[in-house]
Amino acid sequence: MSSHRKWTGVGAVLLAVGMIAGCTVNTGAEAGTGGERGDGQGFGANVELLPARQKVQDIMQGKRVAFVPMLYKGYQLTENWGTSLTRSLEASGAQVTIHDPNFDPDRMLAILNDIIARKQADVLVLQSSAQGLLDNVIERAAQAGIYTVVLNMMSTRLSDAFVGVDVYGAAQAITKRAVADCNARGTTKKLSIIDGMGNDPASLLWNAGIKDVAEHEGYEVQISHSQFDNSKAQAAAEAAMQQNGNDLCGFLVTFDLNAVSVGQSVKAAESRGQIQPAAIGVYTLDANSATCEELKRGTVTATAAYDVQGIGAAGAVAVQNLLINGAPAGSRHDVGYVSYHVVDGKTADETTIACYRSN
Secondary structure (H helix, E strand, O other): OOHHHHHHHHHHHHHHHHHHHOOOOOOOOOOOOOOOOOOOOOOOOOOOHHHHHHHHHHHHOOOEEEEEOOOOOOOHHHHHHHHHHHHHHHHOOOEEEEOOOOOOHHHHHHHHHHHHHOOOOOEEEEOOOOOOOOHHHHHHHHHOOOEEEEEOOOOOOOOOEEEEEOHHHHHHHHHHHHHHHHHHHOOOOEEEEEEOOOOOHHHHHHHHHHHHHHOOOOOEEEEEEOOOOHHHHHHHHHHHHHHHHHHOOEEEEOOHHHHHHHHHHHHHHHHOOOOOOOOOEEEEEOOEHHHHHHHHHOOOOEEEEEOHHHHHHHHHHHHHHHHHHOOOOOOOOEEEEEOEEEEEOOOHHHOOOOOEOOO
16 A cells, blocks of 8 residues: 555545644734733643643543534444544543434434533534534524534534535546446446435535536436435435436445445346346445445445545544634634545555444
């Protein structure tokens, strides 16, 4: 493995960390004095190693961080983030609690409303499946003096910090792979998108990135929605194959879990002679350890793997920076993206950001 690949994920985290922290370190300090911010937190230009560590420990001690993703138990993506947040933040003295709404938006809002009303957290780390769902939560949290860090699914009201993958860029990259495969097979220029709700941040960015590449290359693009439900993703795939048969060149599925289900439907259609073997590719976003096995089996053709571990690590650093620098909640809004890389069954094991596990 080359040194470039080894550093891909680390570099992304450092870039995100630098983006989040770099503009605030010396705010309020007199030039050249190494003095602290006027609010008694943050660092000046000069520092001693052990006192710096101790200051972080003192500030973080007893701080309460609540992680509320859209789904937790049994979901490798958010379990990985929860592990990263817990290990990093508890090592610096904070307390981390994890709440599982189990993909129920109403339950998520009830949990968050209760935390804010009772001021049970200093920082909320959030993930949502619907655009705008967290807007009111972010605003009320700021009013209550609670910081918000959003992971991977940007809200229309920006939190204090956002860290995620550039879904639009990743969609462009995986579509270029799909187009190259289709052109090599000489098939009809027709692709099918199977997204989530259709109006959620991931689906909107995914669809836009695909269309910008595919339509430029003269491809027709169809869209159907899965609500991020495996059975609905399979039903959408079966309907598309029934309608298009071998004229369809590939599926572009917003996330890998749904893509595996779609790939299984494609294999079933091949086995009963509905479509020719290898006539339809399956392309997606993300690559946990289970997805990598499906890449090797050929159930999924290729994916834009992204630095899931980097999001968890950068999210933890964002939490620390917000608490250490001490700017009022809601007074700043930072955005950082981690790396992505297109992989298939032959290259997934060579890429450090692919094939991640829960812990």
